[in-house]
Amino acid sequence: MSEPYEAKRIEAKWQRVWEDAHADEVANPDDAAAGSEPKSYVLEQLPYPSGSLHMGHMLVYTIGDVVTRFRRRNGMRVLHPMGWDAFGLPAENAAIRDGSHPRSLTERNIESIRASMKRAGWSYDWTRELSTADPRYYRWQQWQFLRFLERGLAYRKGAPVKWCPNDQTVVANEQVLADGTCERCGALVESRVMEQWFFRITDYAQALLDDLDTVDWPESIKARQRNWIGRSEGAEVVFRIEEWDEGVPVFTTRPDTLHGATFFVLAPEHELVERIDSGDVQSYVRRAAAKKTKERAAAAEKTGVFTGLHAINPVNDERIPVYVADYVLTDYGTGAIMAVPAHDHRDFEFARAFDLPIRQVVRPAEGEVDESEPYVEHTEGEVLVNSGDFDGLPASEGGRRIVERLEREGRGRFAVNYRLRDWGFSRQRYWGCPIPIVYCDECGIVPVPDDDLPVVLPEIEDYLPHGRPPLAQADDWVNVPCPSCGGPGRRETETMDTFVDSSWYFLRYCDPHNDAEPFDRAVVDYWNPVDLYIGGVDHATMHMIYARFWVKVLNDLGLVGFREPFASFFSNGWVTTGKTKISKRSGEVPGPDQFVERYGADAVRLCILFLGPANEDMEWTEESAEGMSRFVRRLWRVVNEVAEGSPSGATENGPLARKAHATIAKVTDDIGRRFAFNTAISAVMELVNELSRDRQGADARLAAETAVSLIQPYAPHVAEELWERLGRERLWAESWPEADPALLEVDTVEVVVQVNGRIRDRLHVTPDTPEDELVALARASERVQAYLDGGEAARTIV
RNA sequence: GCGGAUGUGGCGGAAUUGGUAGACGCGCACGGUUCAGGUCCGUGUGCCCUUCGGGGCGUGGAGGUUCAAGUCCUCUCAUCCGCACCA
Numbered sequence: 001m002s003e004p005y006e007a008k009r010i011e012a013k014w015q016r017v018w019e020d021a022h023a024d025e026v027a028n029p030d031d032a033a034a035g036s037e038p039k040s041y042v043l044e045q046l047p048y049p050s051g052s053l054h055m056g057h058m059l060v061y062t063i064g065d066v067v068t069r070f071r072r073r074n075g076m077r078v079l080h081p082m083g084w085d086a087f088g089l090p091a092e093n094a095a096i097r098d099g100s101h102p103r104s105l106t107e108r109n110i111e112s113i114r115a116s117m118k119r120a121g122w123s124y125d126w127t128r129e130l131s132t133a134d135p136r137y138y139r140w141q142q143w144q145f146l147r148f149l150e151r152g153l154a155y156r157k158g159a160p161v162k163w164c165p166n167d168q169t170v171v172a173n174e175q176v177l178a179d180g181t182c183e184r185c186g187a188l189v190e191s192r193v194m195e196q197w198f199f200r201i202t203d204y205a206q207a208l209l210d211d212l213d214t215v216d217w218p219e220s221i222k223a224r225q226r227n228w229i230g231r232s233e234g235a236e237v238v239f240r241i242e243e244w245d246e247g248v249p250v251f252t253t254r255p256d257t258l259h260g261a262t263f264f265v266l267a268p269e270h271e272l273v274e275r276i277d278s279g280d281v282q283s284y285v286r287r288a289a290a291k292k293t294k295e296r297a298a299a300a301e302k303t304g305v306f307t308g309l310h311a312i313n314p315v316n317d318e319r320i321p322v323y324v325a326d327y328v329l330t331d332y333g334t335g336a337i338m339a340v341p342a343h344d345h346r347d348f349e350f351a352r353a354f355d356l357p358i359r360q361v362v363r364p365a366e367g368e369v370d371e372s373e374p375y376v377e378h379t380e381g382e383v384l385v386n387s388g389d390f391d392g393l394p395a396s397e398g399g400r401r402i403v404e405r406l407e408r409e410g411r412g413r414f415a416v417n418y419r420l421r422d423w424g425f426s427r428q429r430y431w432g433c434p435i436p437i438v439y440c441d442e443c444g445i446v447p448v449p450d451d452d453l454p455v456v457l458p459e460i461e462d463y464l465p466h467g468r469p470p471l472a473q474a475d476d477w478v479n480v481p482c483p484s485c486g487g488p489g490r491r492e493t494e495t496m497d498t499f500v501d502s503s504w505y506f507l508r509y510c511d512p513h514n515d516a517e518p519f520d521r522a523v524v525d526y527w528n529p530v531d532l533y534i535g536g537v538d539h540a541t542m543h544m545i546y547a548r549f550w551v552k553v554l555n556d557l558g559l560v561g562f563r564e565p566f567a568s569f570f571s572n573g574w575v576t577t578g579k580t581k582i583s584k585r586s587g588e589v590p591g592p593d594q595f596v597e598r599y600g601a602d603a604v605r606l607c608i609l610f611l612g613p614a615n616e617d618m619e620w621t622e623e624s625a626e627g628m629s630r631f632v633r634r635l636w637r638v639v640n641e642v643a644e645g646s647p648s649g650a651t652e653n654g655p656l657a658r659k660a661h662a663t664i665a666k667v668t669d670d671i672g673r674r675f676a677f678n679t680a681i682s683a684v685m686e687l688v689n690e691l692s693r694d695r696q697g698a699d700a701r702l703a704a705e706t707a708v709s710l711i712q713p714y715a716p717h718v719a720e721e722l723w724e725r726l727g728r729e730r731l732w733a734e735s736w737p738e739a740d741p742a743l744l745e746v747d748t749v750e751v752v753v754q755v756n757g758r759i760r761d762r763l764h765v766t767p768d769t770p771e772d773e774l775v776a777l778a779r780a781s782e783r784v785q786a787y788l789d790g791g792e793a794a795r796t797i798v
Numbered sequence: 799g800c801g802g803a804u805g806u807g808g809c810g811g812a813a814u815u816g817g818u819a820g821a822c823g824c825g826c827a828c829g830g831u832u833c834a835g836g837u838c839c840g841u842g843u844g845c846c847c848u849u850c851g852g853g854g855c856g857u858g859g860a861g862g863u864u865c866a867a868g869u870c871c872u873c874u875c876a877u878c879c880g881c882a883c884c885a
Contacts, residue, residue, distance in 0.1 A: 218802095219802070219803090220801090220802045220803060220879085220880085221802095222802095223801055223802050223803095223880085224801085224802075224879095224880060224881080226801085227800080227801060227802090227880070227881055227882095228880090228881075230881085230884065232884075232885090234885085250885080251884095251885070252885060253884095253885065254885080265885095296883075297882080297883055298883095299883085302883085326883090327883050327885095328883080328885080329883075329884070329885090331884095332884045332885075333884075333885065337885050338885085339885085340885090344885065345799090345883090346883050346885075347885080349883090417884085417885090419881090419884060537879085537880085540880085541880085541881095610810090610811095610822085610823070611810065611811085612810060612811060613811085616803095616804085617878090618810080619810080621809095621810085621824085623809095623810095623824055623825080624810075624823075624824065626824085626836075627823055627824055628823085630823095630838095631823085633837095633838095634838095637838090669814080670814095673814090674814070676812095676814085678810095678811075678812085678822085678823095679811095679812065679813095679814095679821085679822080681822080681823090682811095682812075682821065682822035682823075683821090683822085685821095685822055685823075686821075686822070689822090
């Protein structure tokens, strides 16, 4: 009987050994070493230190760790860093609930999460740890902001913004949920016009779209980004307002239907609307503004008001009425539309409600205009009608010709429109990176000189939001001389959106202690792009678009030599935790700490990856942890017994050795190519099952060593301990085993004999049995003969 | 409406290139060892029939291609997710 398995003792022991050996640290290569081994940058999305770890973290970080350990043992120089997305609303709101200061709460959480991470045995290079709330980090973020500003890529403008009345701050469009509520707190978001800082991400819309073709990401994630960018091709066409003799452009994807425009609509927020001197119009605009975006969208009937104005359709000089209606959005296209009720269902609904004319201008390829059915769905092969010179042309060609004529006349052009908006990054909150700007009555917006960075976030008494930025209260900090003229100036009191912080953290990891620049370009170019980025789909649109934008700008600024941050992306599934024994006892949802305490880190790491494919959603149950705990103890028992009893040295290449080599091949492919972490564990389980049936045999030691070596990326502590008991050392630095091709070949195979597609017999033969002999054997089989009345036509060899 | 996915035993899932469907695990059943058991070991476990040799059915549904389909094609149903009055 071997000693019992004590997870806690073993795990603490090896965590200390690795730390003393600096096993998880990786140096930046000097020029000589850089080419000698392939590099790999494995990165998981960094956590917000606003609470404690949950089982979702357990999954992401274990995936990253398995890949890291696997790649290291396969001869790669692997960068695997960890840090803290420390600024932002989650931490600030948690601090408010807690009655503490965001900084102290964040620091406490970081301490605690770091300890949990170390207990989980994740192999991070802690010498590269960073916190986005550290002035040594955000100093360089401010520096990069100033470069963006110089290029005109950061700018300030008055704009309608989403304002969360509860959090008392502007939130990004992306942070407003479909029902119009704040992603963070659930309050209904309002619309306001405010001066805001923006990044000109729309300049990069096309590049962000095109370069998706160059990255190895799941199609679903790419699709979300494409959807978000929302490119549509069409035309911008200028309608002239007759009464004012002023042109108003509209965007349309259907220039072929221009002759069917029977009215014109402005969004209530359109800049021309406030010039309309009409009580009806102004009261409609006020009512529309009071409505939530969601209410406008959900309205059963289209509403609107006639302005008394008329627009001239540039294709036929027709005079059509101008309406204001809230079904037209201010922040898409130009905020004004030509309405073609016959071929657009929204315009159709409005026309019905206001009894406006409906004119069909395309008809199906076959058939005639059907006046009894005024609304015509877009179909393939349509032909233009009621369109003057363009009658009879196919719709697509007709549309093109119409735009070409408008272009010649200077009244329109081909145009591409994007759904993507510029990135508003001003936040009226305390806990964020200060924007290094001073406002001066003489000089206007003045950047803080590079030498004066960082602009350190001051300590203030009351950081709660009161409708204006909390930093505005810090008079000593706010009032500074203008860097340009020396006169009185006031600091910018808004802070940056945390998505700015996370747009470049992966670059800083490469050179985290640099105090002369954000990072050394050569170092960053060596490690990047990230070879494997791992994280949740919830960051598919915001963070992962912003980071791509950021890197493209840095590339244009000559600061980095690549244009995409994440060469490949693994999107992990969502982990749900059902009711478990622990949660019933403690009354709260248990997390990694509780399970690691109970079953050991190795068992929990194995379990989370064994639940199913790591890119699909899964439910964590305590039963599965029990089962995995059983496997670890079984491995422990069997390997200890082999270590104590079975002969070392020669193997006889028997079935167990063949199984061991087959398992090497399987696990290597599963981790290295397929990211099929669950089936790799199954394969090792099979090997251990066979080993336990034959633990005295000559191949037992080989099988035991193989099982331990292969399970090491998942269960590094118990693997290391067992490796030592097998008389070996430093498994973490051991080369990954290689399968011997000779042993992968099996000596006998089972051949299935099918007659008319049904299995009728099985033959055991050597793999090199010639085809004709196989057929003869199959024919000779009594069982096959019973199903053969005469000869058969076709045959297949497996 | 647009886009992306997913449907396999009691459960999680496996089947990677069209070639033995259900690996591995959970659960369950029976037996044994311990006997305090949240221990360990063994056997069995898709469904139906069986004279215990075996036979039939079976991957959401309906067709099709093929000697052979969970896998390919067509249609269809259901569920989940993202976006959505996007002109």
